[in-house]
Amino acid sequence: MGVLYASTEMKLVNGEAGYLLEDVPHLSDYIPHLPTYPNPLQDNPAYSVVRQYFVHFDDTVPQKIVVHKDSPRGVHFRRAGPRQKVYFKSDDVHACIVTCGGLCPGLNTVIREIVCGLYHMYGTSKVLGIDGGYRGFYCKNTISLTPKIVNDIHKRGGTILGTSRGGHDTTKIVDSIEDRGINQVYIIGGDGTQKGAAAIYQEIRNRGLKVAVAGIPKTIDNDIPVIDKSFGFDTAVEEAQRAINAAHAEAESVENGIGLVKLMGRYSGFIAMYATLASRDVDCCLIPESPFYLEGKGGLFEFIDKRLKENGHMVIVIAEGAGQDLLNESLQSIDEQDASGNKLLKDVGLWISQMIKAHFAKENKLSITLKYIDPTYMIRAIPSNASDNVYCTLLAQSAVHGAMAGYTGFTVGLVNTRQTYIPFNRIIEKQNKVVITDRMWARLLSSTNQPSFMSPKVINEVDKEQKPSTQL
Numbered sequence: 001m002g003v004l005y006a007s008t009e010m011k012l013v014n015g016e017a018g019y020l021l022e023d024v025p026h027l028s029d030y031i032p033h034l035p036t037y038p039n040p041l042q043d044n045p046a047y048s049v050v051r052q053y054f055v056h057f058d059d060t061v062p063q064k065i066v067v068h069k070d071s072p073r074g075v076h077f078r079r080a081g082p083r084q085k086v087y088f089k090s091d092d093v094h095a096c097i098v099t100c101g102g103l104c105p106g107l108n109t110v111i112r113e114i115v116c117g118l119y120h121m122y123g124t125s126k127v128l129g130i131d132g133g134y135r136g137f138y139c140k141n142t143i144s145l146t147p148k149i150v151n152d153i154h155k156r157g158g159t160i161l162g163t164s165r166g167g168h169d170t171t172k173i174v175d176s177i178e179d180r181g182i183n184q185v186y187i188i189g190g191d192g193t194q195k196g197a198a199a200i201y202q203e204i205r206n207r208g209l210k211v212a213v214a215g216i217p218k219t220i221d222n223d224i225p226v227i228d229k230s231f232g233f234d235t236a237v238e239e240a241q242r243a244i245n246a247a248h249a250e251a252e253s254v255e256n257g258i259g260l261v262k263l264m265g266r267y268s269g270f271i272a273m274y275a276t277l278a279s280r281d282v283d284c285c286l287i288p289e290s291p292f293y294l295e296g297k298g299g300l301f302e303f304i305d306k307r308l309k310e311n312g313h314m315v316i317v318i319a320e321g322a323g324q325d326l327l328n329e330s331l332q333s334i335d336e337q338d339a340s341g342n343k344l345l346k347d348v349g350l351w352i353s354q355m356i357k358a359h360f361a362k363e364n365k366l367s368i369t370l371k372y373i374d375p376t377y378m379i380r381a382i383p384s385n386a387s388d389n390v391y392c393t394l395l396a397q398s399a400v401h402g403a404m405a406g407y408t409g410f411t412v413g414l415v416n417t418r419q420t421y422i423p424f425n426r427i428i429e430k431q432n433k434v435v436i437t438d439r440m441w442a443r444l445l446s447s448t449n450q451p452s453f454m455s456p457k458v459i460n461e462v463d464k465e466q467k468p469s470t471q472l
């Protein structure tokens with residue numbers, strides 16, 4: 001195998017038959033002669049029964065699992081898990097955990113399992129919670145975290161540490177890490193947070209500090225690339241069913257009833273798409289990736305008219321980022337941003353409700369009853385469900401194993417159902433989006449029987465722009 005360092009950030013390892021490992025940085029890449037220690041897990045009775053508990057140094061996971069007989073082996077990521085040797089003595093570990101960005105089911109579970117993993121698996125006893133996101137590093141007091149303190153936090157929604165947008169000041173954050181003597185930093189957050197984590201890792205490396213930086217990707221939007229799915233997504237989709245059920249009951253119970261549900265998803269329509277596929281009561285799903293129009297032949301109004309005539313009621317699910325171009329045209333408003341620089345969206349649910357009502361009221365076309373349900377924050381402020389709880393536990397443990405083994409500048413994530421370490425660069429280079437020329441969107445169209453609202457010419461253009469997304 002040949003090792004290729006394309007830059008200080010990318011660590012590529014070439015192998016035979018087109019094998020490529022997109023490796024993660026290691027503390028020993030920039031600090032020579034680091035001592036190693038036997039992994040304390042080898043004496044842990046809980047794990048002693050497992051044959052080959054430690055992950056082999058050469059274990060990697062392929063990004064693509066569908067291959068042809070002569071395909072190159074392609075991109076691989078380092079398999080996550082405990083290593084035979086660790087780079088920190090248990091007593092020397094001084095870890096911290098921070099949560100940033102919007103809420104997501106499972107945040108507290110990840111916090112709990114990092115703390116318990118560090119204490120119970122590695123015998124460490126110094127873990128700090130950073131209060132209120134990135135700015136908490138330099139303008140707030142820290143919170144001491146012990147297994148007792150975090151014992152039942154996984155049953156609560158939100159984050160016990162608090163969170164925020166904006167306030168990322170790399171120099172001040174790394175000064176604070178250095179001043180406090182922190183040597184493992186666990187950063188839980190979405191795409192913006194992972195960009196911030198990459199900047200912190202780079203500054204730590206520039207200063208030559210023995211500090212491991214591990215990212216744990218969180219977002220209900222599922223807009224983080226490479227990974228199979230982000231934690232909290234399943235819980236959010238499940239909770240969205242309650243809103244869709246309510247919309248369906250309301251619509252079904254009156255003549256020409258329309259139930260309209262707006263779901264989160266700023267740039268990616270995964271929640272709307274999966275909630276629609278799961279429910280089977282939805283007649284039309286609108287997402288940011290699939291443009292649509294209202295008036296005229298093949299437009300949304302024509303479809304509503306048709307469905308009401310066929311069924312007497314209908315349910316529409318709209319992602320909050322859908323149709324923003326139409327909304328901006330119609331309201332002629334200016335763009336606003338939140339503290340992190342994310343575009344602040346107009347309420348497309350309210351707008352489209354008004355447009356639909358106005359359309360059918362015009363010339364007394366049809367008497368409709370429209371109920372608009374906006375469960376926005378309800379789907380993300382809840383505790384994680386059972387499957388997300390298990391997922392969060394594995395992610396947290398993988399992050400702890402990785403940092404203890406001296407890896408840094410990585411995000412943990414599931415790739416083809418295996419826990420892996422992915423370099424920050426790959427995680428932050430683009431956003432994961434629904435690819436509307438993929439099979440999944442076709443499945444949705446065939447389940448709702450809605451039109452694609454797009455001409456073949458537009459589909460071709462979209463095809464050129466979009467590459468296949470991460471499979472869920």
Ligand SMILES: Nc1ncnc2c1ncn2[C@@H]1O[C@H](COP(=O)(O)OP(=O)(O)OP(=O)(O)O)[C@@H](O)[C@H]1O
Pocket residue numbers: 100101102103133134135164165166167168189190191192193194195196197199218219220221339340342
């Ligand atoms: N390019 C960047 N460089 C450094 N820090 C960033 C960058 N983008 C965002 N951040 C910081 O990351 C934190 C979270 O970012 P953001 O508000 O975009 O949420 P997020 O992590 O993307 O989560 P979500 O969008 O899912 O709620 C903020 O404190 C923000 O200042």
Ligand SMILES: O=P(O)(O)OC[C@H]1O[C@](O)(CO)[C@@H](O)[C@@H]1O
Pocket residue numbers: 101102103190219220221264265266320338380
């Ligand atoms: O209102 P807030 O907290 O800024 O967050 C809203 C955004 O956060 C997300 O939930 C992602 O975390 C998006 O779906 C949504 O657009």
Ligand SMILES: [Mg+2]
Pocket residue numbers: 101190191192
């Ligand atoms: Mg984001």
